[in-house]
Amino acid sequence: MVALKVQSLEGIVTAYVQSLGYCRESLQKTVSFLMETYAEKLNHEDVIASLDEILYAIVKKYIPTPRGEKTQALALFKAVFLLNDGAETCGLSLWEKGEITSELQQLLKDNMLQSAPQIKATKMEAQKIETIDFFASLNKIFHMFRKG
Amino acid sequence: MSADIFENLINLNPERVRHRRIKVFGLMIVSTLIATGKWLSSIPTDSFWLTKVLMTILFILTFAWIALFFWSSIFGFFELMAKRKVPGINWLPKDAPLTTKTAILMPVYNESSVNVFANLLAMADSLHTTEQGKYFDMFVLSDTTNPKVWVEEERVWLEAKQKMPKEINLYYRRRAKNTARKSGNIEDFCTKWGAYYDYMIVLDADSLLEGSTMVKMVQLMQANPKTGIIQAPPMCLNGHSLFARIQQFAGKVYGPIVSAGLAYWQVGDSNYWGHNAIIRVKAFMECCGLPVLKGKAPFGGMILSHDFVEAALIRRGGWAAWLLPELKGSYEECPPTMIDFAIRDRRWCQGNMQHLKILISKGLHPVSRVHFTIGVMSYLSSPLWLAFLVVGTAIVLGRGIFPPVYFEEVRTLFPVWPIFDKLGTITLFALSMFMLIFPKFLGLIVYLRDNKNKKKIGGAWSAFKSVIAEIGMSVLTAPIMMMFQSKFVFDIFAGNSVSWNTQNRDDTGTSFSEAVARHLSHTILGIVSTIVIWFYAHSIFWWMLPITVGLMLSIPISMFTSRVTNGEWFKKHKFFLIPEETDAPKILREAKAHLKKLESHVPALQGVALLVDNNVLNALHISMLQVNGPAPDFTREVSQNAEIKLENYLTYGKEMDLSKEEELSLLYNPKLLLQANIGKFLKD
Numbered sequence: 001m002v003a004l005k006v007q008s009l010e011g012i013v014t015a016y017v018q019s020l021g022y023c024r025e026s027l028q029k030t031v032s033f034l035m036e037t038y039a040e041k042l043n044h045e046d047v048i049a050s051l052d053e054i055l056y057a058i059v060k061k062y063i064p065t066p067r068g069e070k071t072q073a074l075a076l077f078k079a080v081f082l083l084n085d086g087a088e089t090c091g092l093s094l095w096e097k098g099e100i101t102s103e104l105q106q107l108l109k110d111n112m113l114q115s116a117p118q119i120k121a122t123k124m125e126a127q128k129i130e131t132i133d134f135f136a137s138l139n140k141i142f143h144m145f146r147k148g
Numbered sequence: 149m150s151a152d153i154f155e156n157l158i159n160l161n162p163e164r165v166r167h168r169r170i171k172v173f174g175l176m177i178v179s180t181l182i183a184t185g186k187w188l189s190s191i192p193t194d195s196f197w198l199t200k201v202l203m204t205i206l207f208i209l210t211f212a213w214i215a216l217f218f219w220s221s222i223f224g225f226f227e228l229m230a231k232r233k234v235p236g237i238n239w240l241p242k243d244a245p246l247t248t249k250t251a252i253l254m255p256v257y258n259e260s261s262v263n264v265f266a267n268l269l270a271m272a273d274s275l276h277t278t279e280q281g282k283y284f285d286m287f288v289l290s291d292t293t294n295p296k297v298w299v300e301e302e303r304v305w306l307e308a309k310q311k312m313p314k315e316i317n318l319y320y321r322r323r324a325k326n327t328a329r330k331s332g333n334i335e336d337f338c339t340k341w342g343a344y345y346d347y348m349i350v351l352d353a354d355s356l357l358e359g360s361t362m363v364k365m366v367q368l369m370q371a372n373p374k375t376g377i378i379q380a381p382p383m384c385l386n387g388h389s390l391f392a393r394i395q396q397f398a399g400k401v402y403g404p405i406v407s408a409g410l411a412y413w414q415v416g417d418s419n420y421w422g423h424n425a426i427i428r429v430k431a432f433m434e435c436c437g438l439p440v441l442k443g444k445a446p447f448g449g450m451i452l453s454h455d456f457v458e459a460a461l462i463r464r465g466g467w468a469a470w471l472l473p474e475l476k477g478s479y480e481e482c483p484p485t486m487i488d489f490a491i492r493d494r495r496w497c498q499g500n501m502q503h504l505k506i507l508i509s510k511g512l513h514p515v516s517r518v519h520f521t522i523g524v525m526s527y528l529s530s531p532l533w534l535a536f537l538v539v540g541t542a543i544v545l546g547r548g549i550f551p552p553v554y555f556e557e558v559r560t561l562f563p564v565w566p567i568f569d570k571l572g573t574i575t576l577f578a579l580s581m582f583m584l585i586f587p588k589f590l591g592l593i594v595y596l597r598d599n600k601n602k603k604k605i606g607g608a609w610s611a612f613k614s615v616i617a618e619i620g621m622s623v624l625t626a627p628i629m630m631m632f633q634s635k636f637v638f639d640i641f642a643g644n645s646v647s648w649n650t651q652n653r654d655d656t657g658t659s660f661s662e663a664v665a666r667h668l669s670h671t672i673l674g675i676v677s678t679i680v681i682w683f684y685a686h687s688i689f690w691w692m693l694p695i696t697v698g699l700m701l702s703i704p705i706s707m708f709t710s711r712v713t714n715g716e717w718f719k720k721h722k723f724f725l726i727p728e729e730t731d732a733p734k735i736l737r738e739a740k741a742h743l744k745k746l747e748s749h750v751p752a753l754q755g756v757a758l759l760v761d762n763n764v765l766n767a768l769h770i771s772m773l774q775v776n777g778p779a780p781d782f783t784r785e786v787s788q789n790a791e792i793k794l795e796n797y798l799t800y801g802k803e804m805d806l807s808k809e810e811e812l813s814l815l816y817n818p819k820l821l822l823q824a825n826i827g828k829f830l831k832d
Contacts, residue, residue, distance in 0.1 A: 007830055015829035019763045048823055071818050075770035082764045115305075115772045116287075116319045120343040124335055126439040127461055131505045 160236030224409025274359030358477030376467025453499025657710030674699025
């Protein structure tokens with residue numbers, strides 16, 4: 001996305017952290033930490049994907065039996081994190097120590113935003129409905145008359 | 149189906165069931181035969197033999213249809229007066245514990261999300277009060293194709309989830325492809341999650357079921373292990389336009405004896421109406437997988453009206469299906485205008501005509517075939533009635549234009565007087581009217597008996613005058629509906645697939661332009677027939693007047709009845725009052741309260757713009773994409789255009805103005821959505 005490519009690395013990191021609900025002092029601290037720790041490791045072509053990878057590595061232990069693809073599992077974490085003011089309660093410790101509050105852990109464990117249960121596939125066979133084809137039957141009758 | 153199988157199904161002597169059916173259908177046949185005999189003696193003796201045959205066939209078909217409705221209602225009336233329950237089904241005590249989980253399914257298709265979730269919240273609250281809520285899960289099964297509505301569904305789901313009673317789960321799934329429409333939607337649920345549940349309660353988007361009713365339905369399934377389906381007859385509610393209020397009044401007053409009559413002779417071989425019913429998941433999955441019928445539409449292809457077919461298949465599989473009028477607390481909304489009613493009818497008509505092919509298929513229970521026949525006749529009776537009127541009028545016109553021949557070529561001593569039993573014809577007409585109208589007064593008797601607090605219904609006089617007014621309205625609207633349905637049947641047989649979509653309406657109802665578009669042909673027909681009959685068939689002018697007046701006034705009638713203001717005026721003057729209006733049931737009040745709260749939070753932004761702006765919804769949407777199924781294919785052009793528009797929106801604040809395909813392509817692009825959301829923070 002061009003709108004992102006023209007931005008500075010720090011700018012994108014700041015926006016990313018902001019999108020997780022960080023603001024004011026915790027935002028500054030978190031951005032500083034990320035820039036110091038990960039700036040050289042980030043893929044400058046796709047900074048957001050890199051940041052997602054970092055975040056996923058931290059939180060995957062909290063996402064029980066990750067459902068679906070990494071993208072969806074991480075999005076689920078973010079949604080729970082945002083809804084429960086994770087930035088406020090976890091702050092920098094999420095990134096520094098990989099820690100989230102016990103409340104958040106429980107919410108994730110309880111599948112707070114589970115949109116559907118795990119799929120338990122069962123077959124449902126199409127039934128046979130033997131219908132009479134009117135026109136085919138009429139054709140047969142005409143054919144019989146013509147024959148003899 | 150043999151009697152042995154029937155015995156095993158329900159706790160009822162099959163002879164007793166057979167006697168009930170003999171009574172109802174026997175009386176139908178006998179009364180039709182007597183009336184036909186009278187008809188034959190009434191036809192003018194000098195009529196051409198072909199017209200005599202044609203008129204007699206049409207008479208038999210239309211009269212038999214009226215007779216079935218009449219006799220079924222009579223028996224329904226006696227059942228209600230005696231307060232007898234449908235025999236053969238076991239009821240558990242009110243406080244009997246539930247032992248298994250039930251899924252409540254709400255299939256939606258581009259509906260108002262706030263209305264859908266408001267209803268679900270009200271039902272969840274109602275279940276919570278029964279203290280059995282933990283045995284229920286709710287599923288919103290979306291087939292929504294409108295991208296803005298899709299995002300709105302997710303948004304409101306999130307809000308509603310936080311208001312749900314803790315013990316009831318609220319799930320949401322949107323299918324990427326709505327294969328086989330509603331039946332496919334339900335099948336998708338069954339194949340993915342059906343294994344978790346013994347029963348499922350299927351709703352419509354406007355359904356409301358009280359918690360106690362849902363608990364009773366589950367208890368009934370528990371107590372009757374051979375039962376596949378239990379249908380709770382839904383009552384129309386929450387109507388405000390005059391048309392809707394008349395419908396809900398008719399449903400309230402006449403509905404019970406109709407349902408009781410049907411239940412009387414159907415017993416454990418009843419039908420399924422597609423919603424407000426509980427279904428045994430195992431039975432459904434074993435028996436109700438719908439095939440694609442051979443041949444082309446309208447008779448081949450996907451099965452449209454799946455409910456009747458599913459009931460027939462479940463019965464074929466050896467399970468019972470019940471219609472239980474005793475189950476109260478089951479509600480739905482009715483179409484607010486005549487045109488909305490006709491639009492719904494168009495869909496149902498096609499589905500029912502398709503049943504003509506299934507009607508004669510192998511292995512079905514005879515009563516299932518009767519259900520299909522009734523469904524077909526619900527629509528086919530209209531063109532039959534129209535044909536009857538046309539042929540009858542043509543005969544009279546013929547007399548007017550070509551007077552009778554008194555002295556034929558073969559010489560006779562005396563002239564040949566055509567014999568026409570006018571009194572006989574009038575008698576038959578009066579009899580038909582009696583059979584159509586009398587059950588309404590029987591319904592009124594039951595209604596007055598059951599509503600001891602007359603204030604709630606505006607008093608006995610209010611109820612009586614409302615019945616008279618409803619009859620008057622029916623007389624005027626019947627010919628209009630006859631024309632609609634005749635056209636639908638003709639279109640279907642001609643293979644014309646006409647798409648009827650409503651135009652955007654404001655709260656004032658059907659606009660003049662829409663009424664003209666839909667009813668102009670009716671008006672012209674009414675005027676032309678009035679003139680022709682006046683001049684050339686004057687003897688039947690006054691008899692035909694209710695029909696011709698209804699047609700001539702179809703435009704004002706359609707507009708007038710669509711207005712909420714007129715509905716309110718009649719309500720103020722105590723017409724069509726029902727107790728649910730004067731003292732709304734708790735579940736309806738709660739649904740309205742939830743709706744008010746949900747409506748107060750509707751954001752200005754919609755669709756992709758909302759996901760760009762709102763990081764929670766953005767993350768939520770991406771997290772749910774997996775559940776929705778694989779993304780559809782979009783062309784490169786569509787994807788690129790969408791991305792460019794999104795860029796311009798972010799960079800320059802330019803309105804996105806996305807097409808439906810473009811917006812959907814973005815909604816299926818989690819990477820782009822995430823970048824756009826973060827890009828918004830950069831912009832800010």
